[in-house]
Amino acid sequence: MLEVRGLGKVFHPGTAAERVALRGIDLAVAPGDFAVVIGDNGAGKSTLLNAVAGDFAVETGAVLIDGRDVTGLPAHRRARWVARVFQDPALGAAGAMSIEENLAVAARRGCRRRFRAALGREGRARDRTLLARFGLGLEERLRTRVDLLSGGQRQALALAMAVVRRPDVLLLDEHTAALDPRTAGLVMDATVAVVGDAGLTTLMVTHNMQHAIRFGNRLLMMRQGRIALDVSGPAKAALTVEGLIERFHLADDKLLLQA
Amino acid sequence: MEALGAFVHLVPVTLLQSLIYAFAALGIMIPFRVLAFPDLTSEGSFPLGACVCAAVLAAGAHPIVATAAAVAAGFAAGCATALVHQHARVNTLLCGILVLTALYSINIRVMGQPNIPLFGFANVFELALGAGKDDTWRRIALLGALAACACLALWWLLRTEIGTAMRAVGASLAMARAQGVDVGLYTLWGLGIGNAFAALGGSLLAQNQGFADVNLGFGVLINGLAAVILGEAIVGAQTVARLLAAPVVGAIVYYQVVSMALAFGLQPSDLKLVTAVFVLVMLLLPAVRGRSLPVRMRE
Ligand SMILES: Nc1ncnc2c1ncn2[C@@H]1O[C@H](COP(=O)(O)OP(=O)(O)OP(=O)(O)O)[C@@H](O)[C@H]1O
Ligand SMILES: [Mg+2]
Numbered sequence: 001m002l003e004v005r006g007l008g009k010v011f012h013p014g015t016a017a018e019r020v021a022l023r024g025i026d027l028a029v030a031p032g033d034f035a036v037v038i039g040d041n042g043a044g045k046s047t048l049l050n051a052v053a054g055d056f057a058v059e060t061g062a063v064l065i066d067g068r069d070v071t072g073l074p075a076h077r078r079a080r081w082v083a084r085v086f087q088d089p090a091l092g093a094a095g096a097m098s099i100e101e102n103l104a105v106a107a108r109r110g111c112r113r114r115f116r117a118a119l120g121r122e123g124r125a126r127d128r129t130l131l132a133r134f135g136l137g138l139e140e141r142l143r144t145r146v147d148l149l150s151g152g153q154r155q156a157l158a159l160a161m162a163v164v165r166r167p168d169v170l171l172l173d174e175h176t177a178a179l180d181p182r183t184a185g186l187v188m189d190a191t192v193a194v195v196g197d198a199g200l201t202t203l204m205v206t207h208n209m210q211h212a213i214r215f216g217n218r219l220l221m222m223r224q225g226r227i228a229l230d231v232s233g234p235a236k237a238a239l240t241v242e243g244l245i246e247r248f249h250l251a252d253d254k255l256l257l258q259a
Numbered sequence: 260m261e262a263l264g265a266f267v268h269l270v271p272v273t274l275l276q277s278l279i280y281a282f283a284a285l286g287i288m289i290p291f292r293v294l295a296f297p298d299l300t301s302e303g304s305f306p307l308g309a310c311v312c313a314a315v316l317a318a319g320a321h322p323i324v325a326t327a328a329a330v331a332a333g334f335a336a337g338c339a340t341a342l343v344h345q346h347a348r349v350n351t352l353l354c355g356i357l358v359l360t361a362l363y364s365i366n367i368r369v370m371g372q373p374n375i376p377l378f379g380f381a382n383v384f385e386l387a388l389g390a391g392k393d394d395t396w397r398r399i400a401l402l403g404a405l406a407a408c409a410c411l412a413l414w415w416l417l418r419t420e421i422g423t424a425m426r427a428v429g430a431s432l433a434m435a436r437a438q439g440v441d442v443g444l445y446t447l448w449g450l451g452i453g454n455a456f457a458a459l460g461g462s463l464l465a466q467n468q469g470f471a472d473v474n475l476g477f478g479v480l481i482n483g484l485a486a487v488i489l490g491e492a493i494v495g496a497q498t499v500a501r502l503l504a505a506p507v508v509g510a511i512v513y514y515q516v517v518s519m520a521l522a523f524g525l526q527p528s529d530l531k532l533v534t535a536v537f538v539l540v541m542l543l544l545p546a547v548r549g550r551s552l553p554v555r556m557r558e
Binding site for chain 1 (some may be wrong): 416418419420421422423424426427429430431433434435436437438439440441442497
């Protein structure tokens, strides 16, 4: 359960470069909800996700996870509950380390790290089962250095790292945007599979209208730092790309192009 | 021919010296390679180790106590650099320069004078080798065993959950943070451990040569970096084992090469220039070949 109350964020306050990114966001995401977040460039989608993850202090409001106020905690302490996949495939996993080493680091997210061998038979078995679900053959390449992987493989690994230890909240910020359409499709399918199976509470940002229509049980549209539209359940299921664009006058070129 | 003879004659002494500097090279490798934090503190923590060790020995303490005190002081120096970086948000290189400059004064304070002769005091060589303490080859065997133990300990450490998280900090800050690794804390420990090794090298040098001087080990950072780079060219850096072998192998080869160059007439005063050019060339070579620089910086 993720709750955001009156969240406000201003970048560079009091300077000429001042930018209001979030204007009082109120949002409750129920356990197991898969909410897709859309909106034009600069609407505040990434800022919302980053605020939940704890990348920076917010001016107003609070973030609660399972009723716990985490507003004052830095990102690495929130990682106990929050897992994320970035847009940039270079950020999610460490290139100089192997697939299994990356997964070993992720497997202890939020736990006390010990003076105990990071790699072992158990971990390897867990990694194989997890990676096999992505259908990219990564389970056979546990010792491969991550910088030898393609962008799509890296995103699949980042997703595996996010879910290897069950997160209370999963944040996906355009995690397929840097991939070619086919690989993006594969990673999206894997996302839906792992999120659905585990019933993870998820916020996913996308510019892909079809993905926004097809996936998730809730749709949030942001505009100028506010949530302009919030549909879920049957209403969300009934949405069409055309209907969405028509109803809400999405004038953003990027959205139209991708739709 | 005469020059070659002179070089061969010096091989054991040079080997002994290089094994001492191997600890400094290990201590330089940890922040540079494991943490991607170009830490210059070792230029100050190496003489710090020598000075603390000498002061404690001169006060009549046991050599193990003196060496341990040196290691602890080095650890603290590394922590100081990490704390300056975190709290003052100062550039990594500048943090190291600040701390190593301060250490120069501290080193003199610690000793109460710019140098301390240690003849007549017990040292680790006497402790371990007894009557054979002045035999160069025995000292080499002792330091070789110590270096092997240090590498084994680090090898074990870097493969634990904690060590893997530390490597993650150097490999990707974004990934480390997202996976709940406290980057500040791991950087503190990493710099502490690295400078503890540098200080250990300094304390061994003081005990080996029988005196400590505040200027001892001048240029140790660039020499150590040269050793790390040379070692990586020889054994590679793809695995944890190679990463750890590189500084030791590199130090051994580097000091023999230097000894040979000196035997063949290189002016000792030109040595720093030659080393600096060597490090620069080795740093730039991969860039010329279109690969990334071997000294990575944090974003
Ligand atoms: N680090 C920052 N410094 C200054 N301003 C920022 C920063 N990050 C975001 N902003 C500003 O905050 C606003 C919201 O940006 P945000 O990145 O959240 O948009 P977004 O909805 O994710 O857009 P996009 O679809 O382009 O990714 C924008 O006006 C942006 O310029
Ligand atoms: Mg964004």
